[in-house]
Amino acid sequence: MQATIDISWIDLSLFMLLTLIPLTIGRHFQLAITKEVVIAVVRMTLQLLLVGLYLQFLFNLNNSWLNLIWLSAMIMIGASAVLSGAKLPPKTLFAPMMVSLCVALLPILAILLLWLLKPTPLYSAQYLIPLAGMLLGNSLNGNIVALQRLFTSLEDNRSEYEAALALGARPKQASQPFVQSAMKQSFAPILASMTTTGLVTLPGMMTGQILGGSDPMVAIKYQLIILLAIFVVLSVCVTITLQLSVRTALNPSGKLLIHRNN
Known part of the structure; x- marks a missing residue:
């Protein structure tokens, strides 16, 4: 090779x-x-x-504390980038966005490093930083799509939402169809990518490893792990983001408190 x-x-x-x-x-x-x-x-x-x-x-x-500081900075910048991309006020949604990114990313990252890859040392920057970057990067795009869809739908279909409230639905119940639509739209690109990977597309990570001299089967194993990890992180992160956003954006009577910036 x-x-x-x-x-x-x-x-x-x-x-x-x-x-x-x-x-x-x-x-x-x-x-x-x-x-x-x-x-x-x-x-x-x-x-x-x-x-x-x-x-x-x-x-x-390869200092553990410096690696953790860099990882924290990546998460904070990522949370800010999601809200900026979705044109939503960071003041009210930054904390929920941070929580969703941490809850979705850190457990999967721990599983990859502690159980599957086992680098030496475990906090090795060579593995920690690129893995976190790939998982975060794909998660950010999905969250932007989900938040844009949710708040645009709530604003454009206000009459349907208010009709559900008038019929006795709680704010969470009335907003559920919009949450479901936002989740489906955010999951669509990664599902399409997973369906066509290998036949239509050769992902960048796998291609990079092969060009770097790795055995194709080793590169495929890594790519399978990364794609599955991206899908899991994305699905968990989008779910938590939307649930926390609905709680933050709607008051007990169902009034929408947060609006997208035009």
Whole structure:
């Protein structure tokens, strides 16, 4: 099996010139995205370079407390990113979002590290940080979709919600159809991905490991573990997020206290 092939900085710089293709397309069709694309590429490059330097330092130091601080920062930034993406006020929903991310992520992360992978040491940054990043990243997208769907549906279908309240339903019961719809929509992408993985798509983690010289069957085992872990974390996190959001957003009489920012 061939070892990982390094890429020179010159070759990488030349490859990035391919960005001119989408820029040309945008200019031809007058999409007005030139500034947005340039900012996105520059930010992505700088952020990845800084993260790469920091992760090198983190992996070499491999300090348990520093790893936990980094993990905590990832969760807090993730909670903020979800609420920002869903255009919801962080002041009232930040704590519920933090709780749902921690309850969903930490037990699965512990199972992966303590029972399945057993790295040495157990808090090894090489495993802890990438695993947490993959699980969090996919969970954030699902939560954004779920919260957007929930609050948009409650606002757009206010008459149906108020009719259920008028018929004697409690706020939790009246909001249940909207919660169910939000859950289904947030689960749809990961279910579609799981259904087509291997036949239509080859996930990034598996491809990266194979390109890095790993045995394909070992890469497949890791990919199965990660996809299942992502689905479990996502389902638990979305469920808790929606339940806590409903409790926070609705008062005892059923009035919606939180609205999305336009």
